[in-house]
Amino acid sequence: MLQSIGDRLKGHRWLAYVVLGPLVVIFAAWGAYGIVNLNLQSANYAAEAAGSKITLEEARNAWLREQAQWQQRFAGAEIPAELRTRLQDQVLEGMITRALISKRTHDLGYRVGHEELIEAVHSEPAFQIDGQYSPEAARDALARAGLTPEAFQEELGNDLRRSQLENAIRGSDFLTPTEFVRLRELEDQEREVRYAILPADRFPGAPADDAAVEAYYQAHQAQYLTPESVHLQYGELKLDALEAQLTVSDADLHAQYEKEKNQLVTPEKRHARHILITSKDDAAALKEAQDVLAQAKAGKDFGELAKQYSKDPGSASNGGDLGWTDKSTFVAPFADALFSMQPGEIRGPVKTQFGYHIIRLDEIQAGKGKSFEEARPQLESELKRNRATDRFGEIQEQLQTKLSQPDADLAAIAQEFKLESGDIAQYVKGTGAAPLGAAPQLQDLLFGDPPLATGHLGGPVLLGDNALVVVKVLEHRKPQPKPLAEVRADIVSAIAKERGTAAALKAAEAAEARLEAGTSFDAVAQSLGLTAEPAHFVGRNDPSVPAPIRAAVFAAPRPAKAAVYRALPMTGGGAAVVAVTAVRTGAATPDPQSQADRMQQAVGREGVGDVLAYVGDVRRTADVRKNPKAFE
Numbered sequence: 174m175l176q177s178i179g180d181r182l183k184g185h186r187w188l189a190y191v192v193l194g195p196l197v198v199i200f201a202a203w204g205a206y207g208i209v210n211l212n213l214q215s216a217n218y219a220a221e222a223a224g225s226k227i228t229l230e231e232a233r234n235a236w237l238r239e240q241a242q243w244q245q246r247f248a249g250a251e252i253p254a255e256l257r258t259r260l261q262d263q264v265l266e267g268m269i270t271r272a273l274i275s276k277r278t279h280d281l282g283y284r285v286g287h288e289e290l291i292e293a294v295h296s297e298p299a300f301q302i303d304g305q306y307s308p309e310a311a312r313d314a315l316a317r318a319g320l321t322p323e324a325f326q327e328e329l330g331n332d333l334r335r336s337q338l339e340n341a342i343r344g345s346d347f348l349t350p351t352e353f354v355r356l357r358e359l360e361d362q363e364r365e366v367r368y369a370i371l372p373a374d375r376f377p378g379a380p381a382d383d384a385a386v387e388a389y390y391q392a393h394q395a396q397y398l399t400p401e402s403v404h405l406q407y408g409e410l411k412l413d414a415l416e417a418q419l420t421v422s423d424a425d426l427h428a429q430y431e432k433e434k435n436q437l438v439t440p441e442k443r444h445a446r447h448i449l450i451t452s453k454d455d456a457a458a459l460k461e462a463q464d465v466l467a468q469a470k471a472g473k474d475f476g477e478l479a480k481q482y483s484k485d486p487g488s489a490s491n492g493g494d495l496g497w498t499d500k501s502t503f504v505a506p507f508a509d510a511l512f513s514m515q516p517g518e519i520r521g522p523v524k525t526q527f528g529y530h531i532i533r534l535d536e537i538q539a540g541k542g543k544s545f546e547e548a549r550p551q552l553e554s555e556l557k558r559n560r561a562t563d564r565f566g567e568i569q570e571q572l573q574t575k576l577s578q579p580d581a582d583l584a585a586i587a588q589e590f591k592l593e594s595g596d597i598a599q600y601v602k603g604t605g606a607a608p609l610g611a612a613p614q615l616q617d618l619l620f621g622d623p624p625l626a627t628g629h630l631g632g633p634v635l636l637g638d639n640a641l642v643v644v645k646v647l648e649h650r651k652p653q654p655k656p657l658a659e660v661r662a663d664i665v666s667a668i669a670k671e672r673g674t675a676a677a678l679k680a681a682e683a684a685e686a687r688l689e690a691g692t693s694f695d696a697v698a699q700s701l702g703l704t705a706e707p708a709h710f711v712g713r714n715d716p717s718v719p720a721p722i723r724a725a726v727f728a729a730p731r732p733a734k735a736a737v738y739r740a741l742p743m744t745g746g747g748a749a750v751v752a753v754t755a756v757r758t759g760a761a762t763p764d765p766q767s768q769a770d771r772m773q774q775a776v777g778r779e780g781v782g783d784v785l786a787y788v789g790d791v792r793r794t795a796d797v798r799k800n801p802k803a804f805e
Contacts, residue, residue, distance in 0.1 A: 219803035220265055223795050225272040227265070232803050236264050240623040261533035261804045266792075271335075273795050274788060277323045278334035285333045293329060293630040342787055343780030344437045357771065360713065365755035366726050367708040369684075370697045370719075373746040378672025381665050390657050390662050397660045398652040403619050405644050406583055407609065408592030410568060412639040416561035420510050421553050428546050429552050436550045440500065441540040445511055446475055447494035448521075449485040451528035462522035462529035471520050484528065497538060507532070569641055572633045575644065581630050583645045592643065612636045615644070621736055624649065670746045681740035683751045694752055694792040722749055729753050 219232035239260060243252055252260070294300065315325055348356065381389075390397065424733035430437070448465055452458035465482050469475050476492025500508045507530060510523045514534040521531035568590055575586055583620035587594045597606050602620045603610030615634045619623050624647050625631040632643035659665075684697045698705040711718050713727055721744050729737045731750075737753040 219800050220269055221798045222269045222272045223276055223797070225276055227268050227272060228536075229800075229803060232265055232268060235268060236261055236804055237622055239264050246601075249651065249715045263802060265799060269317065269795075269797055269799075270788060270792050271331075273791050274335050275331040277791055278331075278338045281338070283334040283337045285337075285635055289333065290330060293333060301619055306657045339784050342784050346780040346783060348779065348788055361758055362727075362755050363430050363712050363757050364726050365708050365710050365711040365757075366718070366751060366753055367694055367705055367719075367720070368722050368749050368751040369694075369701065369703045369705040371701060371748045371750070373670050373673030373677050374750075375702070375747075376673050376676035377669065379795060381668040381672075385668060386661060386664050387657070389668055390660070393667075394654045397655045397663070399650075400604070401620060401623075401652050402599045402650045403646050404596075404598050404648040404650075405600050405619070405646050406594070406596050407644045408583055408587035408590075408594050408643050409609070409636075410565070410590065411712075412558075412561055412565050412591050412634075414591075414593070415568075416557045419557045419564075421556045425556060426552050427545065429556055430548055433552070434542065434548070435549070437543040438540050439543055441512075441545070442497045442499050442538040443511055443534060444497050444536040444538070445495050446479060446533045446535065447485070447488065447495060447507075448475075448479045448483040448493050448531040449489075449528050450482060450522070450531070450688065451484045458529050459522060459524075462531060466519070466521045466531050469531055469533070469639060475519070478531075482517055493533075565641075569633050572643060573639075576630050576632060583630055583643065586643060588628075595719065609636060609642060615642065619644070619646065674742055674746045674748060678740065678742050681748040681750040685738045685740040688736075688750070688752065697750070708752070710755075710757065719743065719749070722751055725749075726753055727753055729757050768784060 217229065218226045218231050220227045240252065240257075243256075243260060250720070275393070275608045295306040295310070297311075298313075299314040300306055302310050312322075315322060348381075448469075450458050450462040450465065452461070461482070465478055469478055476494075478490075478491030479489055483493055485493070488495055500512050502508075503511065504523045504525050504527075506523055510520055510530075511532055511534060514520055514532070516536055518535055519531065519533045522529035523532060526585075572586065572590065575581055577587075584594070586592065595608070597609065600606045600609070600619065602616065603611065605616065609615060612634065615636065618631045618634055627646050629651050630643060630645050633641040635641050636645070680701065684701065687697050688694065694705060711723065711726065713723070715723060717725075721741055725741050729739055730751050731737075732755060739751045739753075740748065742748050
């Protein structure tokens with residue numbers, strides 16, 4: 174339920190709950206549900222698990238949410254019947270597992286105090302405004318999620334108890350020093366590897382004829398569908414447009430000035446020069462910066478030093494001159510140094526992410542309060558924006574009322590509220606269309622489960638923070654297979670890659686056999702017209718080596734007296750032949766804190782495994798009855 178509530182609150186989570194989410198998939202892979210009785214006598218429940226009942230409504234609502242996510246993966250097409258049945262069972266299994274664990278935590282005496290529950294509610298981001306808990310925001314979020322406060326509180330308590338159980342199991346884990354050393358040696362292991370990649374286009378197969386193209390098209394139609402789309406009309410309200418319609422009187426501006434004049438100040442500015450020293454070698458850069466600093470303090474012309482040494486392209490040619498600037502202009506280390514200096518002072522080296530700086534402060538311009546005329550543009554902008562924002566919220570509420578009326582008409586609404594009207598012939602699922610973009614809430618309205626019906630009005634939907642839209646769907650177009658003629662060139666290319674990959678893999682397998690027979694790697698690579706890099710050691714996560722090759726290298730047995738060879742297909746097409754010639758353990762990190770952090774991470778991984786094992790045992794030994802018609 175934690176996941177489902179999280180989803181319904183638009184992705185916000187009140188706990189870092191890491192284990193129960195993946196359990197459904199894991200149990201499905203194991204195929205070990207434990208004690209299951211499919212002869213549920215009463216059709217009023219989707220399942221019974223150790224006395225806990227899951228209602229048909231709960232199960233079907235959970236499936237509707239899961240179904241919507243999977244249909245996006247199929248570009249809006251129907252989910253295949255076999256997969257649909259399996260996914261429905263996974264949804265029900267997830268609910269069963271959560272019910273069983275909730276019961277177990279209750280039986281074991283885990284409890285959640287009132288203060289802990291209140292703290293969890295107040296920390297939920299969906300219930301906050303500007304980082305502070307808001308009862309109004311909480312009520313609105315629960316209403317949008319279709320939850321009552323009582324149901325939310327009950328499920329939140331269940332989830333907190335499950336978290337307590339998980340933490341207790343994980344907290345009991347440990348690794349002995351010997352186990353940790355062995356684990357570290359395995360994780361840090363490096364293997365000496367040499368490989369050659371055989372590109373698919375170097376091994377062309379037979380050209381694709383019409384029969385092959387047609388067969389490929391029929392077998393892969395899901396890859397060649399038109400996107401789901403709608404033809405819609407809209408009325409859009411922009412905050413900027415509202416603001417442009419407003420005027421502010423002098424009296425209002427003077428009143429606002431009196432309220433804010435203590436905060437209306439021109440910040441202190443400083444006129445400075447600097448010299449930036451950079452190098453790939455940090456120690457060398459620091460030494461050079463110290464040398465330049467010594468020259469500057471000895472009296473050498475700072476501007477000439479900047480022209481000679483500074484690597485700042487924006488100021489070096491001007492003798493390092495940065496002009497008059499306030500503190501907000503610079504990164505923190507530079508700003509802190511500059512705004513603690515006295516005129517004429519030279520300071521450095523100051524390190525930032527850009528390198529080492531030598532700084533000279535020339536002049537200071539003190540901050541001062543702004544006059545009314547100086548502050549007028551800022552005050553006018555603020556007042557107009559605040560009033561426009563208030564009016565924006567009022568119109569949003571009025572639009573909600575208008576759209577709830579059965580005779581709501583888009584043209585009339587647009588005229589009444591001065592909405593900018595438009596027509597989009599093809600608003601596409603996923604990518605949207607200009608000028609409305611692809612706001613997630615608008616996508617959910619138009620393509621969700623269920624989608625906005627043809628001929629109906631929907632909204633208002635926020636497009637970011639500064640616009641909202643009301644829409645009417647004129648036509649809804651489901652995905653359709655593109656004509657073969659339109660995708661023929663893509664299919665021919667795909668077939669060529671498939672056949673080239675098969676031919677390349679066959680050549681790689683032949684090369685593997687030659688290597689095992691004693692032919693040198695250079696000779697094999699040369700016979701294939703390839704150049705292989707010299708053998709070198711790589712780690713398990715070395716990004717310089719393609720992932721399929723890295724996986725094959727560390728899945729291979731340790732080479733004993735002779736190298737180990739592998740031929741494998743590459744993910745993007747083509748193949749590779751690989752030689753593993755030696756194994757070594759990478760050097761351990763001497764830093765005690767790093768070792769302690771690594772130990773903690775390793776224990777954490779063990780803890781996750783133990784939680785999964787515990788929950789799996791609870792599920793396998795439970796008495797469960799499932800209604801085979803739960804989703805009919």
